[in-house]
Amino acid sequence: MSCITAENLYKSYGNVKALDGISLNVNYGKVFGFLGPNGAGKTTAIKIFTTLIQPTSGKVSILGHDLLKQPNMIKQRIGVVQQKPSFESNLTVEGSLNLYGKLWNISNGERNKRVQDLLKMFAIEDIRNVKNEELSIGQRRRVQVAREFMHDMDLLFLDEPTVGLDPSARRTLLDYIKERVKEGLTVFFTTHIMEEAEYLCDEIAIINKGKIIAMDTPSGLKQKFGGVKIVEIKLKEPFNGIENVLNSLGISGNVELQDSTSIKISAHNAEQILISVIESLNKNNAQVASISVNPPSLEEIFLAMVDGANESSS
C-alpha cells in the first residue's frame, strides 16, 4: 500500500485549473520530490494532501485514510512545514517550540528533551530567548522547520522549506531529513532548487500548469530525458575565428560561445561533434586548454521539460 495515492486529482478556482488531473503514488519511507515553476500547482497539491482545502474532484488516500472521509485521522499523523511563514510573534524561540509540543500533547519530560535537542540540531540555541517577531527571515524559517519535529509523524510535507536558509542551514536540514527517513519517515518535498531534489529525493515528479509532465527517480529522469550531453571546450587563448569554424561544421545542437575562449554545445551526438570540433580547432592552430563531456543536470532537464511543455501548449 502507498503512503500517498492520488488519482485524477482536479482543483479549479473559477476558470483557472490549479490541478489538472494529477495522479501519483508515494511509497512509505521514501522522499518524493515535487518540482515545478511558480504557480505550477505544487502548493495547491500540498494544501489538498494536508486537508486544508478539498479537491474539485478525484480521489486521495493518505496513510491509508480517505482524505474526504477521515481528515482528522490523517492530521494526527502528518507534519507540515508550509511555504508561508508561521510563527507566534509574542513568544521566544524556546517558548514557541515548547508551546507547539504542548499543542501536540507531548509529555513534559519528552517535550523538554526535544526542545533542547532541536535547539542544538538547528543551531538556534543562541537565539532561544529572542522573540519570534525580532528574528530575521532565515532564523524564523529555521525555527519553523525545527518546530515541526517537536511531534511524532509518519509523513512530513515540506513546501519549499529551505527558502531563506543559508547554505549551511540548508545542508543541516537536508541531512536531518535524510536521517529521519532512515528511521522510516516518508517525506513529500517541494523545491525550486534542483540540487536539493537530486540530493534528497528517491522519486521526482515535475509539474507544470497543473499537470505532471514527468515522474521517475532522479537517475531515471536523466536517462529518459537526458539523451542530450553537454560538451565544454576551453581554449588557452582567444581565437577570433571560432564562430566561423563552428558554423562550417553545421552542428545539430545548441551552441553557446562565451567570449572567444569557451564553447558549450548541447547535443545528442556529443562525442562525434567533439571530435570534429577538435580537428577543426587544430587545423586553425587554436590550442585547447580543457575538454569535458557531461550529462545534463536535473535542472537542465527540468528547464527543458517545462519549456517544452509550455511551447507545446501555446
Added chain:
Amino acid sequence: MNPVLRLVNRNLTATIDKPFLIWQIIFPLVYIFVAGYAYTAVISSVSLGEVNIDYPAFIASGMIGFNVMNSSLIAGTMIWTDRRNGMFEQILVGPFTRSQYIASNILTITMIAFISAGMIFAVSVPTVFVNAPISLPTLPYVILSIILGSIFFGSLAIIASIRLRSSERFQITINTMFLFFAFVSTTFYPAEGAPEALATAFYVNPLTYLVDIMRFGLFGTFSSFIVWEAVILATASGVMFLVATYMLAKLNA
C-alpha cells in the same frame, strides 16, 4: 489534555496581548468609580422593578455586561493575528478541527469575561454594592448572561475578522459596532425615561438583554420580560455561533 483546552492554553499563552488584557480589567473600574459617582448628582438611584439601587451599583452591573462584550473583541483579534502570522493554517493542519479552533476562541474569551466580571464584582461588593440588594439565588443568571454574551459577541467579532482582511478596517468596524451597542443600551442608563424611539432601539441591541439578565441575576429584580430576553439572547447567540462556524469552515486557508 482535550484538544480545545490545549488550544485555549495556546491562546492564553501566545495570542493575547497582555497589556490589552490588563486594560480590559482596569477600564470598567474607571467608569464605575469616576462616572458612577460623578453622575450620582444627576441620577441618584434607578428603579429596577420593585427595587431601587444607587447609580454606582447600576453602572457597575452594566459594566460587567459591557466588559463581556469588550472582551469578545479578543476572539476576532486572535483569528486575525493567526491568519496574519500563518498560525491559522498551521493549527488546521495539526490535530484540530475548525470547530475545535472556534470553540477554543469562544472558551478563551468566556474565561476572560468571567475573570473580568469576577474582579469587577469583587471590587464592587465592598464599595458600590454595599447598599445593593445582592440576590444569591439568582446569581446563576449572571453566569448565564456571561456565557451567552461571550458566545454572541465573540461570534460577531469572529465574523468581522473573517470578512475584513485589513487590521484597520477590522478595528474601525468593531469599535463602531461596539460604540452603538454600548450607548444604545441599558448599560449606562435605564430605558425608562428615554425618548420612545431610543428606548425601542435599546431592545434591538443584544447588549441590553445581556445587561438586563445580568442585573436580574445580581439583584433578583424579576420581570416576565427577562425570560423573553434570555430566550432571545440564547437564540441569537446560537445563530451567531453557527454562522461564525460556517464562515470559518468555508474560509480558504
